[in-house]
Amino acid sequence: MPVRIEMLPVYIAIGISAILAVSASLMRLLTVPAAIAAAVMLTAAAVFWGFTGMTLYLALFALSSLIGAVGGKRRKERVMRIHKRTGARKVVQVLANGLPALVMAAIWFFTGLVPFKVAAAASLAAGFADSVAGDVGVLSRGKTVSVLGFRRVERGMSGGITLAGSIATVLASALGAAIPAFFGEYGAALFGVGTLGAVAGCTLDSVLGASVQALYRCGECGRETERTECCGKPTELVRGFGFMDNDAVNFVAVTFAAVMGGAVAAMIIYIRL
Numbered sequence: 001m002p003v004r005i006e007m008l009p010v011y012i013a014i015g016i017s018a019i020l021a022v023s024a025s026l027m028r029l030l031t032v033p034a035a036i037a038a039a040v041m042l043t044a045a046a047v048f049w050g051f052t053g054m055t056l057y058l059a060l061f062a063l064s065s066l067i068g069a070v071g072g073k074r075r076k077e078r079v080m081r082i083h084k085r086t087g088a089r090k091v092v093q094v095l096a097n098g099l100p101a102l103v104m105a106a107i108w109f110f111t112g113l114v115p116f117k118v119a120a121a122a123s124l125a126a127g128f129a130d131s132v133a134g135d136v137g138v139l140s141r142g143k144t145v146s147v148l149g150f151r152r153v154e155r156g157m158s159g160g161i162t163l164a165g166s167i168a169t170v171l172a173s174a175l176g177a178a179i180p181a182f183f184g185e186y187g188a189a190l191f192g193v194g195t196l197g198a199v200a201g202c203t204l205d206s207v208l209g210a211s212v213q214a215l216y217r218c219g220e221c222g223r224e225t226e227r228t229e230c231c232g233k234p235t236e237l238v239r240g241f242g243f244m245d246n247d248a249v250n251f252v253a254v255t256f257a258a259v260m261g262g263a264v265a266a267m268i269i270y271i272r273l
């Protein structure tokens, strides 16, 4: 039973959290409540999963922010019309992406059951891979098609996939799943399972994005958008459900990644497939 808190990573996480929360809100990467939520999650990850948890959260957050910033203005211009949020990440976004993994890490902490480590890694990797794929896809010159039916859709639209974005999804998923493996938390087989869990989560994200996620049309300019307002007027829901916004879809997708990663890991460990 690993119910013993390693204090060193917790102290380090508290220090880094404080620095990051302040700088991320000053750089407007995160709103103030989102920065506080991220700091609390990072510290909790260190409590439940020591250096591994801390590194997972830190590395994936830093990398996705970096990749997001590389695109910078160009991405902002292209996606502004479509996405609801282009500015600082809000608390709902941070929680939707980070909370399911934290719950998995907490269960690992209290039970010592290895599949929950795989579930936590798969879930975080999925959120990371999804954001990286989106950034890469928006910046790539390749065409964007819907994951359902492969008809061409506007760049940056939810449910749209690109070749470059799909490759990025697999690589980013593998990177996320590799971090705990690097710390010796699990071996090659479970690294593979974690990667697949994350890819499954990203795939579900796209499928939901192309089906039940709220899509609106602007009565003024005629454009399809994920925003509830365009050209200064409320838009009209043309597909999906109003409550299924991008954050809800992300939450479902990263939870699915955790369930898939954890379930397949359990089968391999306990049934010895």
Ligand SMILES: [Zn+2]
Pocket: 218, 219, 220, 221, 222, 223, 230, 231
């Ligand atoms: Zn409009």
